Amino acid sequence: MRKVLRALLIIHTAILATACGTKTSGAGDDSVFKVALLTPGPISDQAWNSSAYRGLERIRDSLGAEISHIQTKTPAEFEENFRQYGAKGFDLVIGHGFEFQDAAQRVGPEYPNTVYVTTGGTGTGNNIAALSFAFDEPSYLAGIAAATVSQSGIMAVLGGTELPPVKASFAAFEAGAQSVRPDIKVLTAFIGNWDDAAAGKEQALALLSRRADVIFQNADAAGLGAFQAVRENGKSFVIGANADQNAVAPEVTLGSVVIDLPHAFLLVAREVQEGSFRPRVITYDTKSDVVRWVPNPGLTVIRPHVQAHIESLRAQFVDGSFKLPTAATP
Amino acid sequence: MEALAALWDGAFGSPFAFWSATLVRATPLLLLGLAVAVAFRAGVLNIGAEGQLLLGAAAAAAVALAFGDAPRLVLVPAMVLVGALAGAAWSGIAALLRRRYGVLEVISTIMLNFVAAAMVSWLVRGPMQEPTRVYPQSSSFADAAHWPFLLNGQRLHLGFALGVLAAWGLWWWLEHSAAGFRVRAVGGGARAAASAGGVDVGRTISRVFLLSGALAGVAGASEVGGVTWALYEGLSPGYGYTAIAVALLARLDPRWILVTAVFFGALDAGAAAMQRDAQVPSVVVQIVVALVVLAVLAARYVHARRLAQRAAPETA
Numbered sequence: 001m002r003k004v005l006r007a008l009l010i011i012h013t014a015i016l017a018t019a020c021g022t023k024t025s026g027a028g029d030d031s032v033f034k035v036a037l038l039t040p041g042p043i044s045d046q047a048w049n050s051s052a053y054r055g056l057e058r059i060r061d062s063l064g065a066e067i068s069h070i071q072t073k074t075p076a077e078f079e080e081n082f083r084q085y086g087a088k089g090f091d092l093v094i095g096h097g098f099e100f101q102d103a104a105q106r107v108g109p110e111y112p113n114t115v116y117v118t119t120g121g122t123g124t125g126n127n128i129a130a131l132s133f134a135f136d137e138p139s140y141l142a143g144i145a146a147a148t149v150s151q152s153g154i155m156a157v158l159g160g161t162e163l164p165p166v167k168a169s170f171a172a173f174e175a176g177a178q179s180v181r182p183d184i185k186v187l188t189a190f191i192g193n194w195d196d197a198a199a200g201k202e203q204a205l206a207l208l209s210r211r212a213d214v215i216f217q218n219a220d221a222a223g224l225g226a227f228q229a230v231r232e233n234g235k236s237f238v239i240g241a242n243a244d245q246n247a248v249a250p251e252v253t254l255g256s257v258v259i260d261l262p263h264a265f266l267l268v269a270r271e272v273q274e275g276s277f278r279p280r281v282i283t284y285d286t287k288s289d290v291v292r293w294v295p296n297p298g299l300t301v302i303r304p305h306v307q308a309h310i311e312s313l314r315a316q317f318v319d320g321s322f323k324l325p326t327a328a329t330p
Numbered sequence: 331m332e333a334l335a336a337l338w339d340g341a342f343g344s345p346f347a348f349w350s351a352t353l354v355r356a357t358p359l360l361l362l363g364l365a366v367a368v369a370f371r372a373g374v375l376n377i378g379a380e381g382q383l384l385l386g387a388a389a390a391a392a393v394a395l396a397f398g399d400a401p402r403l404v405l406v407p408a409m410v411l412v413g414a415l416a417g418a419a420w421s422g423i424a425a426l427l428r429r430r431y432g433v434l435e436v437i438s439t440i441m442l443n444f445v446a447a448a449m450v451s452w453l454v455r456g457p458m459q460e461p462t463r464v465y466p467q468s469s470s471f472a473d474a475a476h477w478p479f480l481l482n483g484q485r486l487h488l489g490f491a492l493g494v495l496a497a498w499g500l501w502w503w504l505e506h507s508a509a510g511f512r513v514r515a516v517g518g519g520a521r522a523a524a525s526a527g528g529v530d531v532g533r534t535i536s537r538v539f540l541l542s543g544a545l546a547g548v549a550g551a552s553e554v555g556g557v558t559w560a561l562y563e564g565l566s567p568g569y570g571y572t573a574i575a576v577a578l579l580a581r582l583d584p585r586w587i588l589v590t591a592v593f594f595g596a597l598d599a600g601a602a603a604m605q606r607d608a609q610v611p612s613v614v615v616q617i618v619v620a621l622v623v624l625a626v627l628a629a630r631y632v633h634a635r636r637l638a639q640r641a642a643p644e645t646a
Contacts, residue, residue: 036606042612042613068606068607068609069605069609070602070605070606070612071605071612072602073564073567074558074562074564074565074566074567075557075558075560075562075564075565076354076355076553076557076558077567077602079557080350080351080354080485080599080602081602081606083346083350084351084602084603084606085606087346098465099465099467099562102467102470102560161451161466161563162455162466163466164464164465164466192451
């Protein structure tokens with residue numbers, strides 16, 4: 001017991017010793033524009049998280065900002081890191097997912113000089129905004145392209161977990177496919193996580209064995225397994241999500257449904273830096289050119305008249321003459 | 331060097347870092363470490379603390395959501411109690427399987443972890459989903475269900491005090507009570523305890539299982555009541571597994587678990603700071619944490635060997 005007490009005493013002295021030393025260094029230089037990013041997964045996923053990190057890098061390069069990134073897993077960590085960044089005088093803190101919105105609501109009022117932005121979600125406040133992406137619009141276009149390529153008449157959507165934006169995107173994909181081929185079947189599967197590439201591959205193989213020949217995956221790091229499965233199969237196609245994933249497996253990737261996160265992040269960061277920031281749900285859609293369907297330029301399987309149809313729909317999204325029948329993405 | 335400084339600062343560098351980061355992270359590890367330790371002391375390899383935590387969290391969240399208008403003095407103890415019961419019920423399944431059918435608890439508890447995780451995922455998409463039915467999470471609890479903070483302006487909550495009490499209580503129980511002695515006897519050698527000591531091994535093991543589950547359940551209640559104030563999936567980053575290291579590093583001694591839980595909490599908090607302040611990638615952080623644990627274990631082994639060598643000539 002005495003040993004325990006001694007250990008606690010040492011820890012306590014250490015805290016007292018360092019408590020005064022670090023306060024000054026933590027504050028940093030106030031004139032520098034500081035931006036932080038919290039991602040829910042690894043930035044090596046070539047999708048949701050890696051494109052967010054590229055957005056952070058673009059903010060650094062274009063606006064001369066000092067940047068910091070952390071990967072967080074649990075709601076408790078979201079809040080703790082929001083607080084730490086607020087205390088360090090960061091100007092903009094981006095929580096990369098709707099799951100960060102509760103933490104932003106709780107921490108935002110404590111640090112009024114920091115702007116908290118969540119990618120997705122609907123929560124706003126004096127210094128809190130949410131980014132919303134009309135990811136369903138390009139998903140609809142991808143559905144059209146995929147349906148015209150499918151031989152078997154069976155396609156599949158493969159997600160990480162059942163999150164609202166993912167489900168909305170899959171619904172739009174199916175609606176797009178059925179708009180050109182009413183009898184087409186779309187299978188749905190969820191991996192159960194966003195980082196297990198082996199599990200992603202298993203699920204993709206299972207879908208392929210059920211004769212699906214186009215897989216629209218949206219599973220970040222786990223989704224990379226789907227690319228492997230389709231590549232080994234060789235007779236089917238895969239569609240990327242969130243980032244331009246056409247280079248992951250160029251010979252079998254039909255295209256990617258892209259959110260241009262670097263562009264979106266830069267727009268928000270510029271607002272905050274210039275002081276023109278207003279708290280709101282900031283919607284980025286086809287019109288603002290943040291979301292788009294990017295066909296793989298190396299493949300020629302999408303026929304020209306389909307390309308033209310997609311292009312005309314894209315133009316209608318931009319001028320507002322065509323809106324999706326499904327409810328807008330949350 | 332800068333990275334190590336960040337590690338230190340993030341864990342102990344400021345009052346906020348210590349009270350609100352390190353100790354808040356240490357709280358579930360403390361309760362779960364005790365849960366693992368009490369089971370291991372009786373030779374029960376309960377790997378299921380993770381699942382028991384999730385069940386405790388879900389049950390406590392259900393209470394908090396259903397009785398949000400009750401006074402805090404009633405609601406918080408009710409969350410503790412129901413969390414403990416739910417955790418015990420979950421470990422009770424494994425206990426029953428072992429006693430009735432001889433199913434190895436290592437297998438059953440691990441499997442029950444997966445079931446528990448899936449159950450929470452289902453709850454936050456089904457019966458306990460927030461009213462707009464968009465996000466996979468429950469509504470936020472009413473204020474009365476927020477566990478009290480222990481210090482003004484810090485995030486440290488009641489759960490840590492419960493953990494310290496439990497550590498002390500468990501130590502006393504194991505060392506100074508007849509029931510605790512039976513637990514240690516069964517852990518030391520079940521057959522000897524039964525034949526020489528007349529201990530009812532099956533009953534002792536079942537009871538330890540329930541106690542272990544209850545402690546883990548309280549850890550779950552403490553996470554939702556003290557930290558998140560809502561039920562989410564992905565509530566625990568694998569606390570139940572880290573807790574095994576916490577308990578083993580403390581050689582299953584409840585008093586030392588207090589120290590090792592704070593140690594792991596500090597590593598966790600420091601690791602976050604390493605990412606934030608020194609921009610060390612998270613995988614590198616995990617490697618550093620693993621190396622620190624290995625170093626501590628190795629140091630202890632070397633120390634033990636030196637003691638043995640010093641003792642050897644005297645006996646010769």
